[in-house]
Amino acid sequence: MHPLDKPAVQFGLAVLTVAVLPLFLTSGILATEILIFAMVVAACNLLLGYTGLLSFGQGIFFGVGTYAAGICLTRWQVPVPLVLAGSAILGAAIATLVGWLSIRRQGVYFVMLTLAFSQLFYFMAYTFSGITGGDNGLLGVPRPSLGGAELNAPWSYYTYVAVCFLAIFAILVMVTQSTFGRTLIAIRENEGRAAAIGFPTRLFKIEAFAISGAVTAFGGALHAMLIGVAPLSNIEHHTSELILIMTIIGGSSSLFGSVLGAGFYLLLADALSAVWPRWLLLLGLVLVAVALFLQRGLWGLVERLYDAVLRREPSPTKPAEEH
Amino acid sequence: MTDIALQTRGLGVKYGSFNALADVDLAIRRNSVHSIIGPNGAGKTTLFHALTGRVRASAGRIELDGQDITTTSDDDRVRLGIARSFQVTSLFPNLTLRENLRLAAQGRTPWQALAPWRRAESNTSALAIADEVISRLELGAVAGRIAGELSHGQQRRLEVGMAIAARPRVILLDEPTSGMGIDDIEAMKELIRDLGRDHTVLFIEHNMGIVMNISDMVTVMRLGRKLV
C-alpha cells in the first residue's frame, strides 16, 4: 500500500481540507459545495474504484436526497438530523433496488441499465410535479438551526456541513478498510474467482450500491439546504455525469482522490466561468488532458510527486487500473 | 456415511446447443486421488465447472455426501466443502499473495465479510489459514509480493493454495502442473499425494507419468463422455 493510502493519512488530508478551504476561499457557498460533492464523489468512488461499477445512477440518489429534504423541510418542518437520516435511508433503499436490477447485467449493459434508471427517475420527478415542483423545483428550503441559532450565514452552514463531511469520510474510510471493502476490491479484480472462493458477489455489489446511495442522498439533502431549493436539475442525468467526471478526474484508487476531484472541478468551473461565458469549452479541454495524461487522476499525480520528492525511489509500478 | 464423497448420475452440460458433457456417471471415493484424463476438448474442465456450480447441469444430478447439490449455487457449494483451482491461473493480480489466500479463507464464511465495520484482520482464523497454506506451499519468501508479479511456478502454486485455503472436503485441481518446471512438478506431486490423505482430490492432468504415479483411480473422457 502506498503510504498516502493509509487510512489515518486519508482522514488527516480530509481534516486538512476542511481547515484550509476557509483560508483560501471567500465564498462560503463554494466551499460548502466542494465538501458536499466531495462526499458524494467519494461514494461514487466506492462503486467505480473499489467495486469496478460505472454507475450513471448517482444523480438519482442525489436527487432523491434533495427532494426528501425539500419536501420534509418546506411542508412538514421535520428536524434536520431526521431529514438527513431519512434521506440516507431512502437513498440506500432506492440504490438497493437500482443496484439489484442493474447488476444482473455486466459491462456495457450494466451501464445502460443505470442510465435508463436515471432517465426513469428524472421523468418521474418531472411528471409528479405536485410532489417535486416539476420544472420549478421546491423553493424556500431552509438551512438548519443549532441550539436555537440559525445557520443561515454561509460559513456557519459550512461548519455544519464540514462536520457531516468528516463523519461520512471517516465512515467511508472504515468501509474501504473493512473486510467488506477488501472483498469489493477482490470482486473488481476478478469476479469469477471471488465467486469461486465462496463470495456471493451480487450481494456485495448491492451492499456497495446501498452505502453509495445512502451517502449520495445525504449529500443531496445537504445541497438542497445549501442552495435553498430542491431543483429538478439535481436528479438529471447531468448530475450523474458530473459526479462521475469528478470521480475520474480525482482518480479512483483512493478516497481522498475524490475530494481532490470535486474540489478541482468546482474551483476550476468557478474560475473559468468568471473569465469567459463559454467556460464549459475550456473545461472540456481540461478533461481531455486529464484523460490523456493523468490516467490515475489527480491522486495518481499526487502519489508520483510524493514519491519523487520524499521517497526518491520508484515505487513498484502498478499496472494501470482498468475500468 | 457412504464411502462415496462425490457422485454424478447422467450429468450433462450444454453450451447453447453443443453437448459439452453427456451421460457422465462418476463416483469419487472419499480421501482418494481420482484423476481425469482425456484429449483437449474432452470436457474435463466443463465437468469441473458443473461440479463447482460455475455452469448449470442441463441433465442429471450431482450429490455431495449423498446430498443433492445439482441446483446449489457456486458460492454455496464452497460452504458445503467443494473448492477448485483453475487451469488458466485466476488470481487477484494486484493484491498480495497473502491477501489472495486470506480472501480464499474468508470465502468459507462470507456473511461475516458483509459487515462494513469489521476489520479484515479481526478474522484471525482466516489469517492463520493463509499463513498455514503459505508455509505448506513454501511461499513464505514472497508472501508480501503482488500476485501478478510472481513467477509462473509461484502463481500456479498459489492457484492451488487458493483451493486449499477454503478448507474443502473435496478439492478439484485443473491441470495444476501445467507450464511448471521439473522441480515444481515434483513438489506439486508430493502436495497432491499429501492432500489425498485427508481430502477427496479430483485431478485433471495430461502428464501420464504423474497420473500413474499418484492416482488411486483414473477416469478417461472423450468428446464429453466418460470412456472408462
Ligand SMILES: Nc1ncnc2c1ncn2[C@@H]1O[C@H](COP(=O)(O)OP(=O)(O)OP(=O)(O)O)[C@@H](O)[C@H]1O
Ligand atoms: N464457454 C464455452 N462456450 C462454448 N463452448 C465451450 C465453452 N467452454 C468450453 N467449450 C467447448 O466445450 C468442449 C469441452 O471443453 P473443456 O474446456 O471442458 O475441455 P477440456 O477437456 O478441459 O480440454 P483441455 O484439455 O484443452 O483443457 C470444447 O469443445 C470447448 O470448445
Ligand SMILES: [Mg+2]
Ligand atoms: Mg481443460
